[in-house]
Structure formats: C-alpha cells, structure tokens
Amino acid sequence: MGLLDYFRSRSPATTSASVAKERLQILVAHERAQRNKPDYLPKLQRELLEVVRKYVQVAEDAITVTMEEDGDREILELNIILPDEPDPKVKTKARRR
C-alpha cells in the first residue's frame, strides 16, 4: 500500500466520490440489464395487454414482461395483476435454452 493510499484510506467512509460510485454501480447494472432485452418486449407487452383485456379488464400498467438470464437459459417472465381477485396474481414463466 502506497503512502497515498494511506492518505486516501483515512478519508471519511462516505465521501462525495464514494456516494457517486455507489449510485453509478447500481444505475449502470440496471441499465445494462435493460439493454440486453430484445426489442420486441414492449410490443409483446402491448399485444398481451390487448389479448388479456378481451377477457378481463385490467389496468394499463397491469402487465409487466421481463427478460432475465439465468445461467445458460433466458427466462421470460410475464406478470399480470388481475383486479379484485382472491388470488391477485397470475404468473407465467416461459423458459428457453
């Protein structure tokens, strides 16, 4: 450890630079996850909403579609919140390799 690191390590735990670093780490991780999503997700979400609405009147924002990577497979997760049901959530998972 160099002398300068010694000085650096003596600075208080939360400097404005360390706050910046932490915020950036969270944000960048989030934005990278968004970025790797296929472009068809928003359209898929819209069309699904239309189909669901033929049967159940759900709110505009009742459907969320997310794509996650889990090891060597991608998981497409579809979340639909139904209005005033005993079990308010229908969850569907599609897997692909």
Added chain:
Amino acid sequence: MARIIVVTSGKGGVGKTTTSAAFAMGLAMKGYRTAVIDFDVGLRNLDLVMGCERRVVYDFVNVLNGEATLHQALIRDKRRDNLFILPASQTRDKESLTKEGVERVLNELAETHEYIVCDSPAGIEKGATLAMYFADDALVVTNPEVSSVRDSDRMLGILASKSRRAELGVEPIKEYLLLTRYSPERVRLGEMLSVEDVQEILSMHLLGVIPESKSVLGASNAGTPVILDEKSDAGQAYGDIVRRYLGEQVPHRFVEENKKGLLKRLFGG
C-alpha cells in the same frame, strides 16, 4: 488498409475534439499517414483546435454530396505533411450523412492512410452513431463525473450492438477508456471518482489518464494540438497514450499527485 478509430463519449464537452486532435497529431508524429475527420456536422470545431480554420474550402458534406473530391477537401497539416484534416460543414444539415456516403469516403481515405481518426459529436444521434459504425477501435473519452461515466456506458452498449463489426459478427470494436480532466488532488480529497472507481464501474481497458490542465485551453487558443506542448502534463499524457495505443509499454502517469505536493502535505511546507 487503414485502422479506423472513433473518439466518442455520449456526453458533450468531455474532451473528444481535444483528444482527436492530439491523438491524430501523435500518430502522425510517429510517422503514420493519418487523417482526422470532424463528424460534428453543423458544429465544426476540429479545424480550430488543429489551427487550420482559415484553410477550409470544402468540407465533409461537400464530399458526401459529390460537390468536391476528397482530395480537394482534405487539408494537409502545416506541421506534419503526413496528417490530413477533413473538416465538418458549418451550416449544412445532417441529411447528407448516410451510411453509404460515409463508407465511400472512409474507403477512399483508407487507400492512402494508415489511421483514420473520427471525432464524434456528442449524443447518440446520426452523426455519433455513424462516426462509430465503421470503427475498429474506440477511444471512450470519460470525465470522472457521474453523468459522463453513465453516458460512456451507454456508448459501450451501442458500440457492441450497432456497429459494422457487430452486424458482421466479426471481432468486436476494441474499446479503450480515456479518463480526461482528472485531478488527483480532488480524488485524494474524496471529491472526485478515482481512475480505479471508473474502471471498476465500466470494466474497460484503461488507455490512459489526461490530467485537468491549463495547457489544454492554451493549446486550443493557439490552434496547436496539446500533444505538441511537450512541456505540459496534458501534452505528455497524450504522448504516452499514443505510444501505449501503438503497443509500447508505458507506465501510467498523472494518476497520483506529484511528489512535491506530497512532501508539502507531509511537512506542511
């Protein structure tokens, strides 16, 4: 065959044009036949930083529109006869910037040059995406500051997905981090992200650090790329970067405060 280098950032005003001018001059000083293109159509500035603003007759858009030949538009540097500048237009709209047109100009330049440096405009609009589309290497100019780091990360996403190399499925663009306007003192005080912080967040290969330096303004005032100011810290830092890019092992400098500062702090002198 030329190697195409894009100098990009996302965020504006971080030092792309300063870097493009210094880097192109540095490659020319190493003996390579180099061209530097201003992609900032409508906001030409590279000509000023290179000191050739009064010699602009035709520009990039004239060449794209077939109103001038590339030969007519290229300005030969007065200091180095192996360095050429293709200025951006000052007024013309960006309509003329097309993938096909840019490719044609780059192909023609590649016949007679070894390096082509593309000074990208800020943002993610057409000028910026076209500047990077044909690149082999990208210098991602970043300031140690939250919005600049975030925007650099966005550019990494675009470099990885919307480039010719990505579309052809060949070896991806080589990305180099260039941290500019760095102040070791402010890092020590905990006011500024450190080079390690930025590297950790972006996980990129560090090409070098350019310190915040008065010499940069002086250089642009004079129209002399700062790399020619060999006494200045920023000039030396750009010199190191060119050598490192060309494969030399050059230790990083200007990352820590100079020794005088340290002794001063230790002994309160």
